[in-house]
Amino acid sequence: MEDWRQEVLLKFSSNPQDYWTVDDAIKGTSILGGTGSGKTSGSGKAIALQFLKKGWGGLVLCAKTDEADLWWDYCKKTNREHDIIHFSKDATHDSGKHEGKTIIFNPLDYEMTREGEGAKEVFNITNIFMNLYKMGNRITNESSEGGSDNRFWDTALKRLLNKTIELIIIANEELTYKNMIAIVTSSPTESKPFSEQNMRNAIRLVYQQNFEDELLSKNYFLKCLALAYVNIEEEEQGSSLFTTYDSIYKYFTESLPGITGQTHTTIVESFMGLAEPFLSGLLEKHFSGKTTLKPEEAFTDNKIILLDFPVKEHLEAGIMAQSIFKLIFQQAVERRKTDEHPTPVFIWADEAQYFLNPYDQIFLTTARSSRAATVFLSQNLSNYMAAMGAKSNTDSQVHSFMGNLATKIFHANSDAVTNDYASNLIGSTIGFNSTRGSSRSLFSMNIQSNKSMQTTYLPQVQPMEFTLFKSGGLQNNFDVEGIVFSTGKRWSTGTNHMKVIFEQNFEDENN
Ligand SMILES: Nc1ncnc2c1ncn2[C@@H]1O[C@H](COP(=O)(O)OP(=O)(O)OP(=O)(O)O)[C@@H](O)[C@H]1O
Ligand SMILES: [Mg+2]
Known part of the structure; x- marks a missing residue:
């Protein structure tokens, strides 16, 4: 050694x-x-x-x-x-x-700018949040381990985090807590469905660099989606970026809005519970911004x-x-x-x-x-x-x-x-227990004494x-x-x- x-x-x-x-x-x-x-x-x-x-x-x-x-x-x-x-x-x-x-x-900034293996990996960043989520559950005494119900929420939250982070990265926007929240809160819902016409307009505006237009300035999700589209348009069909874009698109325009009612609210709330604390107080001052x-x-x-x-x-x-x-x-x-x-x-x-x-x-x-x-x-x-x-x-x-x-x-x-x-x-x-005893049968004058040794296992302490x-x-x-x-x-x-x-x-x- x-x-x-x-x-x-x-x-x-x-x-x-x-x-x-x-x-x-x-x-x-x-x-x-x-x-x-x-x-x-x-x-x-x-x-x-x-x-x-x-x-x-x-x-x-x-x-x-x-x-x-x-x-x-x-x-x-x-x-x-x-x-x-x-x-x-x-x-x-x-x-x-x-x-x-x-x-x-700032864990986000750190992961995006550090050197070495796994830097900028969406998977790693998502995992940091998932760890926080599990910690948070512990603090509030809700079990985060096991149970098919918990696994459902874990997976749902993980997907939302993944897709949100991927979208920001492909759109070439800054990965901040604020931007993550902006995406989730402006993404389509059951009552506010995705409109392909809006998407076409958004892409046109991005090409014109017209970011002041209401369509982009008031809908961060659409802006990022259009930016991402424009960024990868040159990519070949079937390239990994293309596939990623496609899955982000499907997730935010179909899967997520397809989840309705309380389930949707719970997923979004879990996400907000993780990101929002970083917008104020201690976490805002020392755990966001430039590392x-x-x-x-x-x-x-x-x-x-x-x-x-x-x-x-x-x-x-x-x-x-x-x-x-x-x-x-x-x-x-x-x-x-x-x-x-x-x-x-x-x-x-x-x-x-x-x-x-x-x-x-x-x-x-x-x-x-x-x-x-x-x-x-x-x-x-x-x-x-x-x-x-x-x-x-x-x-x-x-x-x-x-x-x-x-x-x-x-x-x-x-x-x-x-x-x-x-x-x-x-x-x-191994210890020895000696037992000593005496017995006398009821009608006998003869007392029998006996002594026996028994091996037993005794705790050392x-x-x-x-x-x-x-x-x-x-x-x-x-x-x-x-x-x-x-x-x-x-x-x-x-x-x-x-x-x-x-x-x-x-x-x-x-x-
Ligand atoms: N500087 C000191 N002078 C005199 N006694 C001390 C001093 N520091 C600790 N003690 C005493 O020594 C004992 C052990 O204290 P210590 O703080 O090491 O315990 P601990 O196991 O760390 O407890 P806790 O779980 O509360 O942190 C206590 O009775 C404490 O009052
Ligand atoms: Mg102590």
Whole structure:
């Protein structure tokens, strides 16, 4: 294995078998523990400081209002302050080529202008919206997974997004949220059917460059359709652009208006629910317009991007903003050429349940080769189950998600679901139960005593043990206890797990 993978980040004992290496880190980490169990100030802090000391860049999602301060503090300690990009409400760039300008990340603009594979791909842009849609459903507690009914709405929305984006691109118009909305709201409906005569007139006006005419200025859909027609007229029949145009035409003039009543309204409303938030407030100011912050900076310049839009303050917009950035960050990391930019990057998510998206699974399975160290912190498994719409902790989704985070640290917890999961994961060991008994038959004076040994399987760690772990603070001498489990790892103790103590080290925090 290459040397850099073997670099040691943490030593859980002086025995090299108990070292936690870069290779472990890029296989993903889950930290679970109840409120105040020491996730942040114990294991979290120990790991975060190591990533920073190694000079890695990364992305920090901020669910809580004090997360960004915490990272400023970590960066001061490790001399990384100059690498911070603090992306928060009203933030501007304090250096670089965009110095003084508002920090903006517009996923549409980014996808249309970035370099590399899959740029400008309609499919990718649609998927970003579909991920947002699924996140949104989660926030409102509507299940977005499974069910033929849900699949119908998913497919219908996906088609509308696809066709809208394709039309804008072929028309050579700017792909903006506003233009997307303008297309959908001006496209034909059952009560406002498509008129071929209007289309002929629109094409004539486009040829005359007469965009002031009411027919074009008041109907953005017709304008785009006419522009697209004129743009591809030179193309050969049967070329791929031609086929695309044809399917857009049929979709907006026949299929979509053919869907009537409540169904039509629901499809259009779902679309508006995704695009409209970008026309005002936080998303308008920092997530639309010209992009001035690229996720790539985390590995091209080893920047630490603090995505400081706390959920409590910004609510749904905060979750949407951070989730979309996280998704595109993950995809950028996957495209990265590790021979040019070999340094690992990290993704840090405390209260990770807010930011889970369906892409995490895909990302986590390949994170090791893209050298991305993901750390997800949350109180309990039930948080993740709720976010995934899982019914129980035996749900395969939860298992596969947790399975993709190789290192699992369990701190003090009173959540039975999590404690059972941890105990089960660590597994059983063979134990011996001796039973001693005596019996006397009713009319006999003779007492028979017996002793028998039974082999039984006993959990190596009982679920209730997790309720008793030290959780830092003065009363625990600032010790935070946790059990570390790492898939496929045998510790120096000969077991598959290790009980460790993380010191909160508050002295060093006070100076
Ligand atoms: N700077 C500090 N000085 C003294 N005690 C602290 C300090 N920071 C945290 N603690 C205490 O240590 C314990 C663990 O706190 P920590 O914030 O690490 O828990 P957590 O698991 O991250 O909780 P949460 O789920 O609420 O984020 C708590 O009892 C907390 O009050
Ligand atoms: Mg915490």
